[in-house]
Amino acid sequence: MNFGIIGAGPAGIFSALMIKEQNPEHSVSIFDGNQKIGRKLFATGNGRCNITNMNAGPESYYSVRPADISPVFEQIGPEAIRKKLETLGIPTVQTEDGWVYPQSWSAANVVQILSDALQYAGVETHSGAKVTGITLSGSKFVLTIDSQGKTKPFDKLILTTGSRAFPQLGANTSILSELFQFGHRDLPFIPALAPVSAKGDIFKALQGTRLDAEVTALRGKEELGSSFGNIIFTDYGLNGPGIMNVSHYISDKDAKDYMLRLNFVPGDLKRQLDTFFYQHINKDYPYRSVYLSVLPGKLIEYFFKIWKLDWETTCKRIDSRTFRVHLKRLENGLIPIEGNRGFNFGQAAAGGIPLSEVDLRTMESRKQKGLYFAGEVLDVVGPCGGYNLTWAIATGLIAGRNAGKEK
Numbered sequence: 041m042n043f044g045i046i047g048a049g050p051a052g053i054f055s056a057l058m059i060k061e062q063n064p065e066h067s068v069s070i071f072d073g074n075q076k077i078g079r080k081l082f083a084t085g086n087g088r089c090n091i092t093n094m095n096a097g098p099e100s101y102y103s104v105r106p107a108d109i110s111p112v113f114e115q116i117g118p119e120a121i122r123k124k125l126e127t128l129g130i131p132t133v134q135t136e137d138g139w140v141y142p143q144s145w146s147a148a149n150v151v152q153i154l155s156d157a158l159q160y161a162g163v164e165t166h167s168g169a170k171v172t173g174i175t176l177s178g179s180k181f182v183l184t185i186d187s188q189g190k191t192k193p194f195d196k197l198i199l200t201t202g203s204r205a206f207p208q209l210g211a212n213t214s215i216l217s218e219l220f221q222f223g224h225r226d227l228p229f230i231p232a233l234a235p236v237s238a239k240g241d242i243f244k245a246l247q248g249t250r251l252d253a254e255v256t257a258l259r260g261k262e263e264l265g266s267s268f269g270n271i272i273f274t275d276y277g278l279n280g281p282g283i284m285n286v287s288h289y290i291s292d293k294d295a296k297d298y299m300l301r302l303n304f305v306p307g308d309l310k311r312q313l314d315t316f317f318y319q320h321i322n323k324d325y326p327y328r329s330v331y332l333s334v335l336p337g338k339l340i341e342y343f344f345k346i347w348k349l350d351w352e353t354t355c356k357r358i359d360s361r362t363f364r365v366h367l368k369r370l371e372n373g374l375i376p377i378e379g380n381r382g383f384n385f386g387q388a389a390a391g392g393i394p395l396s397e398v399d400l401r402t403m404e405s406r407k408q409k410g411l412y413f414a415g416e417v418l419d420v421v422g423p424c425g426g427y428n429l430t431w432a433i434a435t436g437l438i439a440g441r442n443a444g445k446e447k
């Protein structure tokens with residue numbers, strides 16, 4: 041049988057390898073518009089490739105139109121991905137919080153090994169080959185390649201073209217309009233895992249400051265979603281995993297309706313401050329040192345200005361009620377937002393092919409027999425930490441396994 045795959049990112053590469061594993065006699069051709077395959081994969085994890093996460097499961101992900109994605113994780117989860125990687129010569133290591141990296145800590149090595157694996161398995165790889173058209177010839181798919189014209193007919197087609205995130209790495213979604221002929225629709229992509237632009241004195245004062253915080257995206261009073269993680273104050277606004285993980289809630293338009301609530305003293309931190317303050321209440325101990333024990337200096341200097349306190353203030357001058365008010369302010373830092381920084385900065389995207397149009401047990405289209413989807417082209421996005429590669433690899437393997445089955 042002949043198989044065509046559009047898009048040689050992780051989803052496409054793992055589909056191709058899986059088809060060949062089902063039957064080495066299958067003929068598999070994979071096409072990518074970029075000059076090199078796995079271009080985005082090459083850039084992942086700051087070049088270190090955070091390839092999966094031991095905590096990844098159906099509840100980790102966000103979709104514009106939510107659906108039950110457990111059929112994917114019932115078949116392939118992070119443990120199975122690590123085993124698969126190991127068999128390909130990519131052993132992995134795990135950090136304390138479950139983030140998984142190749143033992144080489146190198147995205148470049150991962151791309152090279154996968155590229156060699158494709159060649160070794162006999163997959164025909166066409167780079168610099170942008171697919172501009174899909175036509176049906178009977179029950180087979182014929183592709184038009186911009187540089188080469190029409191392909192041979194493929195019995196099955198797997199579409200793994202990714203999302204609009206990072207066009208500078210070749211992201212391109214123009215092929216999705218070809219799917220309308222089959223009755224598919226695509227939901228507009230929304231940038232995710234993006235920094236957020238915001239204006240205010242706080243950004244001048246705190247530029248370069250990093251800390252862990254609880255971040256909640258709000259529209260008016262409505263809480264859209266929360267995340268806990270590292271945040272970084274920059275000249276344009278906020279960055280860091282804690283911010284990126286909620287950025288998809290802030291669509292560019294009408295961004296003025298959105299706010300971020302930053303809790304600088306989540307959980308234990310608040311209790312620590314509490315204990316520390318009451319140990320020093322009514323004493324000549326510098327009030328600033330209560331906060332400096334756990335929070336960055338620039339942040340405390342900024343809040344001292346807001347609280348109209350002299351830097352030399354001692355705990356003696358602060359009563360219990362005032363301390364509570366200060367803690368409340370640290371829990372409720374409200375930041376008006378200008379917008380998320382869009383596809384050029386967002387590492388992933390929500391939106392794309394609606395999950396209702398795909399059978400998530402097989403990844404086959406519910407609209408067109410023989411057509412399969414995998415990866416970020418689908419309306420699924422995960423947080424920072426290896427969740428998006430998990431999705432791309434798991435769905436790629438499932439699509440390849442089912443497409444490659446002899447029926």
Ligand SMILES: Cc1cc2nc3c(=O)[nH]c(=O)nc-3n(C[C@H](O)[C@H](O)[C@H](O)COP(=O)(O)OP(=O)(O)OC[C@H]3O[C@@H](n4cnc5c(N)ncnc54)[C@H](O)[C@@H]3O)c2cc1C
Nearest residue numbers: 047049050051072073084085090171202415416426428429
């Ligand atoms: C800077 C950066 C860092 C990241 N770091 C991480 C990380 O550490 N961990 C993690 O889990 N995720 C990370 N991600 C996200 C992750 O890279 C993506 O979720 C993943 O690559 C999606 O895989 P995919 O195969 O679905 O799509 P992609 O990797 O985007 O691949 C799709 C491919 O399809 C090709 N294509 C599109 N249209 C056509 C067409 N018409 N014809 C031919 N080819 C076409 C594109 O050229 C592209 O190569 C990062 C993303 C970025 C941008």
